[in-house]
Amino acid sequence: MKKKIISILSITMCSVLLLFGCGSKKKDTIIVGTEAGFAPYEYMKGNEIVGVDIDIAKAIADYLGKELVIKNMEFDSALMAVQNGTVDFVAAGVSITPERAEEMDFSIGYVEAADEVVVVNKENPTVESIEDLDGKIIGVQQGNVADFWVEENVDAKEIKRYSKFGQAAEDLKNGKIDCIVMDYYPAKEMVVANPELTVLDGVLFKDMYAIAVKKGNKELLETINTVIEQLKAEGKIEEFLANHTSE
Secondary structure (H helix, E strand, O other): OHHHHHHHHHHHHHHHHHHHHHHHOOOOEEEEEEOOOEOOOEEEEOOEEEOHHHHHHHHHHHHHOOEEEEEEOOHHHHHHHHHHOOOOEEEEEEEOOHHHHOOEEEOOOOEEEEEEEEEEOOOOOOOOOOOOOOOOEEEEEOOOHHHHHHHHHOOOOEEEEEOOHHHHHHHHHOOOOOEEEEEHHHHHHHHHHOOOEEEOOOOOEEEEEEEEEEOOOHHHHHHHHHHHHHHHHOOHHHHHHHHHOOO
């Protein structure tokens, strides 16, 4: 009888622990997916991933009182990860497009991006102006909005797609491609790191960067919007850009 009572008490205690212990346990981390080859938004500084997007991600985590976990992956993989729930949100210079908006939800925009053309810094380059892209071999980041823009608007000889802009820069210097289409700030950082390259005058198109979350995750989206609105009101986005650019 004594053993039976102890057994019943044990079961009861376990049930209580399961009900209250597990029920009250909250996730104390939040995971951001990014691609650390897109300075100044996300890049490697020693062994640490830093950048404008990482500063924004940290502000989101701080607001929620959670520890930020950064997952570095290829750009396309990051977008897939937020759709399947492997990461909570993506901060990786993600442009808002109608196609993406069907597969994930976006925060309000935090930076307007202006895409430009990077070429070799020499007399009589293969591409002399932003109107001179037809018939050329053009480098873009795989899955980036520039990839889609070039596909739809340029009669290119070839579109060469890269997972990392670093390899695109090397191929441009070695004559394997004629130019790279990319955002203004990363283009400027590429030129600083590679004096053999330069940015042509003029803007091809503009788009807006935002944070991506899983479709239907309204609670997290509202929180992220609140944080971005606060950062913008306080001038923090401009501060983040200044901290991570060479200008």
